[in-house]
Amino acid sequence: MKNHEIAYILYEIANMLEIKGENFFKIRAYRNAAHEIENLAIDIQKLVNQNALKEIDGVGEAISGKIYEILEKGTCRYYEELKAEVPRGLVDMLKIPGLGAKRIKVIYDNLKIASIEELEKAANSKQLQTLPGIGVKTEQSIIRGIQMIKGRAGRYLLSTALSIAQDMVTRLSSLPSVEKAQIAGSLRRKKEMVGDIDLLVVSNSHQQVTESFLKFPEIREVIAKGSTKTSVILELGIQVDLRVVKPESFSAALLHFTGSKEHNTKLRSLALRKGLRLNEYGIINLDDGEIIYPQSEKEIYKELGMPYIIPEIREDTGEVEAAMKDSLPNSVNLKDIKGDLHVHSNWSDGVSSIEEIALYAKKLGYEYIAITDHSKSLKIARGLDEEKLKRQLELIYELNKKIDGIKILSGIEVDILSNNLLDFNDDILEQLDVVVASIHTGFKQERDKITGRIIRACENPNVDIIAHPTGRLLGRRAPYDVDMELVLQACAQTNTILEINSSPDRLDINDKLARKAKALGLKMSINTDAHVAERLNDIKYGVWVARRGWLEKDDVINTLPFECLLKELNSK
Template sequence: MQNADIARALETIAILLEIRGEEHYRVLAYQRAAESVAAAGTPVAELEDPRSLPNVGGTTARVINDLAQNRTPEILAELAEEIPAGLVELTRLPGVGPRTAGRLWRELGVTRVEEVAALKEGSIAALKGFGKKSEEAILRAARSHTSREQRMLLDEAAAAAERLLEFVRSHPAAGRVEVAGSLRRQKETVGDLNLVAASEDPKALVEAFAAAPFVEEVTSRGATGVSVVCAGGVEAELRVVSPEGFGSLLQHFTGSRAHNAALRERAERRGLSLSEYGLGEAGGGRYEPLRTEEELYARLGLRYIEPELREDRGEIEAAERGELPELVEVRDIRGDLHVHTNYSDGKGTVESMAEAAIELGYEYLVFCDHSQSLRVANGLSPGRLEEKMRAVRRADERYPEIHLLCGAEVDILRDGSLDYEDAVLAELDFVVASVHTAFRMAGGPMTDRIVRAMHNPHVRAIGHPTGRLLNRRDPYAVDVSRLIREAAATNTALELNAYPDRLDLSVPHAREAVRAGVRLTIDTDAHDERALSFMRFGVAQARRAWVERQSVVNCLPWPEFEAYLREGK
């Protein structure tokens, strides 16, 4: 088992313990152990002793060792015996925690989300402590949850794909091997993994893949392709062609469906026919395979279209006119403007985060810890903020390779005022303002609230502007188009938060913002050193939104960024 799987198992134990009604701190211990495992750089299976990880003691170490060696820990077996597995999924419904899930199970006999969705009106409301509103919220959550399939987040999908790629590439019969599908287009969530490979011996590759150690079930198998379910439930498909046809196959399986349909129509108008096997005379039935995608697009009279743009949102017309955007790239990013430290709820120190940023070649890094009212995140009082600022200044002197700046992610309070006085904000190098409370406000007041924050002269960017959490929480009710207009009017940047479960702004909003002349920041919101690498997911999202480097604040080289800070809004 990999670290991520072990961490997930520990989290499951925590949820089950809480459903059972165990003492909170015992639950917390498993959650913390899960975090440590997830954040560990090396696979825990390779550790001498898991107890070297923070918050892992004797008990959780034994559990981790069991999991690492694919044994079911005693505690998990015991809990699984006692509590139906579906209850864990129930707790993922917004507003339903372990206590509620436990009561629904014990008092109404439901064990799965679908069963909750099917409950008769009034049955939840009849329970002690529940009323009409709670019932409505739970039923709504359950019903929309069932209609939404669970898709992988980009980082999970990328990691899973990397393992598969490695396996296929290491096979002696493998030529070029690439990921296709929505992962190659860097869609914010991914349903299944599509791999395409070039090989003179497709059969050998297909058979090796079907027999791979990570494969749990082969769902279909042919001479040139195979579909499997991997351990952990990830569905994957491998298609193999001869090297001459690799470009055609890669293009076809990269999609999107809409993009390919538009391309086929275009081919048709030119008397051609396009398929996964190549390009042919219309009605001829024979296809000329194409070795590269570039060749394919050229044959259709188009510039090469980056995978992120292939959604039939105007990219084909732009490619025809030679007006495709020059998309921002990871290497254009000069710094990260929103990272946390252990002054608030981060794991890294000022120094360790700075060193990680130097590794990435950044010219600057802005520490934006939480503000005072966000106690759960250990938000900084003005006094502690001052103390941190001194620490950042000292570190800045110690690391000549990088410019270290002290900012804050200041809470936008319910009325749109900010969680620090202006005099405090004025001391900071950079201020990101974000909503972390009262998510259920109506759209009008919520938008007013954020707009008011934008009008503060010290606020340079709005953090994760819609608050959505992919697969978990809808955006709060906010009129993003109005935010964009106000951002343009107040010269406030909007953050494109690169955290894989946020990717907030969404692609359509980011595109709208840039068209309106609003600048974006692409920030990781990193809470540990490793999360700094999430930048690539934020950049990918920006690319899907046709964003060019000049629209991104943190693509500015240091002297220009410094000038941007100095000029103010």
């Protein structure tokens, strides 16, 4: 059993408890434990072997017992009992934005509706609006919610798909018949959500590989088994396409199955003009029918008269044209990042101490790290008041004297309040190295209002960075109704930095906005918004967004060395 499989079961338990109307804290305990396990850097079996399961945040006696059981049997009795008791369709309904467990229960008790299809029918025939606590407005929002999840059916977070795929690649690589295994498709292009997982395996024995692959325990269903491609659905619902290719065709196949389709189409038509046919096996010279087997993707691009194009930008949005003119971006790399400017400690709703965060950042090779806890209005996140912030500044001052090799910057994630004001006065903000401003309340405000709030924050000379600018949560919450064109303009006029939030379920701003921002000459900061030190590793997701957005090192302020960063922050 892998971490994400255990996390999946714990999430399902939480969902079913919610439908049953169980105690809030119990539900939250399962969700927290699932979240921690999902994001664990090591294999959970290792922790079990060391008898250290309870060191995972949120895993107590009851939950660790279930984890032991799941590791041993693949499931646990509690989970099976709940599944027998709670109709599956009700759990699915929880995925509809804005529809909570209480209302699902009302609908089920009154109309015996136990699937999303039945629910949609009932909503369209106006049956829901007559139920207690559900009016016309809620019925309308249920209809919209169903349409929203239908539109994203089968979409998975990059982080989820990646951890599943990497795990499969490791196991495939260890098979004796396999020379090499590699991730392809949209996952290799690092799209923020992916529909399926494409894997490419190099082997001379297609049959042996396929047989071993089909024995993987997480496979629920085989949907296609052909001479080159095998498609399966995993227990989690995600589809995996496995293609086995001969060694000589690997590079051509990798390019082909990485896509995008549009990128490939453009390459193929360019090839034709040179008298070449490009396919997943190699490059065929149309004059003499001879086939070339390129040794690398780079060689294929060279054959077509252009430099290598990184997978992240193979979307046919001008990259081929840029390559032909030799004007591709010199894309920012993970190793260019010198620090993180949005991190929470245990002074607000984070888990790690400031010292732990600093030491972890040092281990990552960073030069600096900013501590930006929540401000006082955000009570649910234990936001800091002026007094507590002052004490935190003193501690940071002491820690900077004590710890060598990393600079801790003082900061705050100051709330942009619903009434346009910031949660702290300027005389407080002035004293901090980094001020990150963001919205956590009033998401439902009208477009003008919410856009105005962010623009007002940009106009404040003490605000350095606008964090998670659109407020979206991938697959769960749409962006608030903000006019990002106006926000980009405001940032440009006021020299305010935009954040690329690297949290895998935010990725906010996204690749397209990042590219627009660059065109306006804006600077961006790739931050993790980590609430526990290990999550500083999420930075890679933000770097991928930046690369997809054609950003270069100079567009990202936290690639600057410490002294230059300070100058940049003070330049507003």
